[in-house]
Each structure stands twice: as structure tokens, then as C-alpha cells.
Amino acid sequence: MSAISVGQAVVLGVVEGVTEFLPVSSTGHLKIAEGLMHIPVDDKSVVGFSAVIQVGAIAAVLVYFFKDIKRIMTAWFTGLVRPQERYRHDYKFAWWVIAATIPIVVVGLAAKPLIDGPLASLWVVAGSLIGGSVVMWCADQMGRHKRGEDDTSFKDAMLVGCSQILALLFPGFSRSGATMSTALILDLDRVAATRLSFFLGIPALTGAGIYELKDALGAGVGAAPLAVGTGVSFVVAYASIAWLLKFVAKHSFNAFVIYRIVIGALLFGLLATGVLAS
Numbered sequence: 001m002s003a004i005s006v007g008q009a010v011v012l013g014v015v016e017g018v019t020e021f022l023p024v025s026s027t028g029h030l031k032i033a034e035g036l037m038h039i040p041v042d043d044k045s046v047v048g049f050s051a052v053i054q055v056g057a058i059a060a061v062l063v064y065f066f067k068d069i070k071r072i073m074t075a076w077f078t079g080l081v082r083p084q085e086r087y088r089h090d091y092k093f094a095w096w097v098i099a100a101t102i103p104i105v106v107v108g109l110a111a112k113p114l115i116d117g118p119l120a121s122l123w124v125v126a127g128s129l130i131g132g133s134v135v136m137w138c139a140d141q142m143g144r145h146k147r148g149e150d151d152t153s154f155k156d157a158m159l160v161g162c163s164q165i166l167a168l169l170f171p172g173f174s175r176s177g178a179t180m181s182t183a184l185i186l187d188l189d190r191v192a193a194t195r196l197s198f199f200l201g202i203p204a205l206t207g208a209g210i211y212e213l214k215d216a217l218g219a220g221v222g223a224a225p226l227a228v229g230t231g232v233s234f235v236v237a238y239a240s241i242a243w244l245l246k247f248v249a250k251h252s253f254n255a256f257v258i259y260r261i262v263i264g265a266l267l268f269g270l271l272a273t274g275v276l277a278s
Helices: 006-019 026-036 044-052 054-064 066-081 089-110 112-116 122-142 154-169 175-185 190-218 223-248 254-272
Strands: none
Touching: 006 026, 006 044, 006 054, 006 223, 026 044, 026 122, 026 254, 044 054, 044 190, 044 223, 054 066, 054 190, 054 223, 066 089, 089 112, 089 154, 089 190, 112 154, 122 175, 122 254, 154 175, 154 190, 175 190, 190 223
């Protein structure tokens, strides 16, 4: 029997789609949802399922930003064969994304036993939700929001890319929250920070999904729940991306900070009272 049913896959697909790109931690919310549905959060196949359905959310990014991605990739391929084109920002940006993905790949492979084991605890999720909220609030206050997307540099991409490691090691911190916070500290405006977070997430999350696919299928999750969860994630994530870009253009991240603290405190309470198992 599959470790996750089709009905549970629909719920988890919605949770993944809504939260993957919002700075509230999709991993944290998935683990909470799994706990509430009595799905073992540290089961190898469940961890794999969570990574695979992220591909649906990434597909939503590819569709939503198709024109931007096409422009960047065209500049990259052109620059590979035409040296005179290598001064273009899009060509350099493509290389920056590749380089900025390497640190999280290295740490992800090296620390996989910890990530799939002790760090998968809901206690870690609860603490990371609140700790990440403090970082996000400070970043939003510190940032001067004066630099746009065209002002990004190799240093920006590397620092923001490396910040993804925080979410990898501390589920609940939020990959989006970590990358956006770092970008804000570097004085990027909120829209530029959000878009950079999206672009840096494409290779990292796609790679994680492909890597974990064998564990999800081979250790107890059927093909049907995987397909349904990924499809639902795609549809919901597309709507979430459109909403987030409109929201950050006019608002601070305070609403997300408050939400994360409330959810983190609630999770601590559920764990302390035994309603949820860690």
C-alpha cells in the first residue's frame, strides 16, 4: 500500500503550491500537514514525495517566467559561441545562477543523513519558523530597497544562493524567506529580491526533485499520488506566484513575519501537548 494516498497527495499538493514561493516555509508546512494526517514525516518515501512534488511548483515558475527564462537562456547559448555577447547581463546572470547553485548541492549531498533524520523533526521546524521570522523582519528593516534586478551582481547571486543552505538544514526557515532576506540585506528592492529567489530556486528544487524520485517510488509512494500531488502543486503555485509579485510590489514582509510566528508558536504548543508527534 502507498505510504501516501491520492487524497492526501491532493492536500499536500495544495500546501506545496501555496507555500513554496511564499516566505513561510513549504517544507515546514508540508511536515505539519503530514503530521496532522498521521503520515510519518521522517519516512524515506515521504521525504522523497515532498521533494518530487516541488517539481510541480518549479514547472509553474518556468511557465510564468517563460519569456524571461527564454531571454536569459538565449543570451547564455549565444554567449557560449559569440565572445562579443558575453558582456550582456543576461549571459552573466545565467552563469551566476549555475555557480550559486553549487553550494546547496554540495551541502545537500554531504548532510543528507542529517536532513532526512534529526533535522526533519517538527521541533526544528517550529524553532526555524520563528527564528527565520526574526531574520526576515530585520532584513526588511535594514534593506534600503534601492537596487533593481538589473543591478544584481555575481556577489549578490552567490550570497543569496548560499543562503538557501539555511532552509536545507533547518526546515521551517524557508528557502524563499532566506533568499529574499539576504537579497533585502543587499539592498535589492522587494520585487527584485522575489524574482531572484524564483530564478535561483529553479535548478536547486528541480535537482532535488529528480534526485529524490527514486526514493519516493522505490520506498512506498505510488505513481498516482506523485502525479496528482505534482499536478496540483503546479496549478496552485502558478496562482501563488502571480499573487506574491503583486503583493510585494506594494507591501512589506511584515504579514509573513507575523504569520510565521503564530504558526511556529502553535506548532510548539501542539508538540508540547502531544497532539502532534515530532
